[in-house]
Amino acid sequence: xxxxPPAYIQSLQNNxxxxxxxxxxxxxxxxxxxxxxxxxxAIDKVRKEQRKQVIESDTDTYTALLLGNGETKSIFEGAxxxxxxxQYMLVLTGDxxxxxxALVDSLVNHPHPYKALLxxxxxxxxxxxxxxxxxxxxxxxxxxxxxxxxxKSNPEIDEALPKIYTxxxxxxNTSDSNLQDIAVQEYSALLRTSKSRQQFWKQRKETLGPLVxxxxxxxxxxxxxxxxxxxSAGTSIRSGAESTSKVxxxxxxxxxxxxxxAIWQLSFEGRLVGPGLDEDYDVIPLYxxxxxxxxxxxxxxxxxxxxxxxxxxxxxxxxPAALPAKLPSVLTNLKTRHFNDEDLLEDLDKLxxxxxxxxxxxxxxxxxxxxxxxxxxxWSPPHKSADFWRENAKSIIENEQGAxxxxxxxxxxxxxxxxxxxxxxxxxxxxxLVKECPEKRRALEKMGLKLRVMSLMQDENESVRWESLRAxxxxxxxxxxxx
Numbered sequence: 486x487x488x489x490p491p492a493y494i495q496s497l498q499n500n501x502x503x504x505x506x507x508x509x510x511x512x513x514x515x516x517x518x519x520x521x522x523x524x525x526x527a528i529d530k531v532r533k534e535q536r537k538q539v540i541e542s543d544t545d546t547y548t549a550l551l552l553g554n555g556e557t558k559s560i561f562e563g564a565x566x567x568x569x570x571x572q573y574m575l576v577l578t579g580d581x582x583x584x585x586x587a588l589v590d591s592l593v594n595h596p597h598p599y600k601a602l603l604x605x606x607x608x609x610x611x612x613x614x615x616x617x618x619x620x621x622x623x624x625x626x627x628x629x630x631x632x633x634x635x636x637k638s639n640p641e642i643d644e645a646l647p648k649i650y651t652x653x654x655x656x657x658n659t660s661d662s663n664l665q666d667i668a669v670q671e672y673s674a675l676l677r678t679s680k681s682r683q684q685f686w687k688q689r690k691e692t693l694g695p696l697v698x699x700x701x702x703x704x705x706x707x708x709x710x711x712x713x714x715x716x717s718a719g720t721s722i723r724s725g726a727e728s729t730s731k732v733x734x735x736x737x738x739x740x741x742x743x744x745x746x747a748i749w750q751l752s753f754e755g756r757l758v759g760p761g762l763d764e765d766y767d768v769i770p771l772y773x774x775x776x777x778x779x780x781x782x783x784x785x786x787x788x789x790x791x792x793x794x795x796x797x798x799x800x801x802x803x804x805p806a807a808l809p810a811k812l813p814s815v816l817t818n819l820k821t822r823h824f825n826d827e828d829l830l831e832d833l834d835k836l837x838x839x840x841x842x843x844x845x846x847x848x849x850x851x852x853x854x855x856x857x858x859x860x861x862x863x864w865s866p867p868h869k870s871a872d873f874w875r876e877n878a879k880s881i882i883e884n885e886q887g888a889x890x891x892x893x894x895x896x897x898x899x900x901x902x903x904x905x906x907x908x909x910x911x912x913x914x915x916x917x918l919v920k921e922c923p924e925k926r927r928a929l930e931k932m933g934l935k936l937r938v939m940s941l942m943q944d945e946n947e948s949v950r951w952e953s954l955r956a957x958x959x960x961x962x963x964x965x966x967x968x
Contacts, residue, residue: 493663548591559601575619593631599645625671632678654691669743676750705733745787752791755798769806786829805856809865862910878921905946912952919959
């Protein structure tokens with residue numbers, strides 16, 4: 486699943502390579518030294534093989550040219566005021582990192598491999614400025630190799646990685662799809678190790694949020710709430726996608742693929758990221774919706790792979806999100822299609838088996854309990870089933886000394902500013918509990934449920950106000966009836 490370099494960066498690099506540089510003038514101005522010029526001339530505008538031979542015969546010298554040493558400055562520090570030289574040397578450095586492994590080894594083992602480059606990320610606040618863009622390309626390439634070569638804790642990497650993530654996240658948060666694609670591909674270059682994935686997750690508010698926004702836009706702006714997943718929700722964009730590079734919401738197919746790639750890489754930390762992806766981003770229903778409208782086999786492969794990674798690590802907490810979003814029926818539909826990718830078919834079979842095993846072991850009460858214990862409510866079938874509440878309300882209140890009701894109270898205690906339906910569903914459940922077990926009102930009140938649903942009658946969200954009013958109404962009705 487290797488990625489082609491972003492076309493925008495390639496075009497910029499080719500343009501810079503073609504520009505003439507007044508090297509002699511830079512020497513006269515003492516921007517660079519004569520010794521620096523000789524080193525550059527020996528590898529500039531020559532065949533790759535010749536360049537490789539020159540550098541491999543004197544790796545330490547070229548490492549010092551790019552990063553400095555105790556006696557000389559890095560060329561990036563020495564030529565800080567010459568933007569043409571900075572741009573040219575950034576492009577040349579990127580080429581050297583790609584072509585000469587011996588130099589890469591020397592660079593990553595330098596005492597301070599990123600010190601000369603990191604300040605260039607802040608040279609401009611303009612997202613299209615070439616120097617920060619080219620610097621991020623060099624740093625992400627160099628760091629991706631360093632992370633693999635130095636998997637243990639390394640203070641230089643520990644300092645540089647959060648800074649490059651912060652810069653990349655700013656690119657991903659622009660409205661320019663070219664800059665977004667550069668950002669996502671640089672993320673992919675970095676997300677190859679557990680250490681880098683954990684740091685990405687640590688900074689998820691800035692790194693992950695814009696990527697999830699792209700995925701939501703790719704659904705065409707449709708609501709991905711589970712109430713839409715009734716077996717026919719969502720119009721497929723598959724037929725139209727074959728002849729266009731755009732998918733839903735105007736998202737480019739290439740950008741969609743690259744975003745899915747980055748999150749697929751992140752999903753290998755499934756145990757760490759699964760609960761947060763579900764609670765903060767509602768990612769399981771989102772991915773199931775994207776499976777319905779996936780325009781290409783390669784996007785379907787990444788969607789299935791990510792779902793498998795997340796669900797296999799978090800069955801008890803994430804499966805309750807997969808069932809109301811109708812994952813079993815989506816998988817059944819996918820099995821009728823003719824796929825060629827072996828990884829896709831393997832993940833499809835494993836997911837199907839996982840869902841079959843889970844659903845066969847569940848009772849309706851188990852499904853409800855798993856959902857409540859996950860800490861995130863959705864309009865799954867039990868919530869609106871009068872039969873379910875008649876049969877299970879007493880067990881829900883009494884099971885394990887009211888553990889489920891205490892968990893429900895905990896859920897309702899949060900503000901859920903980005904997902905108000907959770908509060909509405911919780912109030913709905915309280916209404917049914919009071920209706921079916923009025924004799925348990927005092928126990929429910931002791932858990933704080935009555936006070937909380939009463940406070941939600943003033944909530945800004947209409948559905949929350951309605952469901953809380955219904956719950957309070959049940960409480961009042963039985964209060965009056967008992968008088």
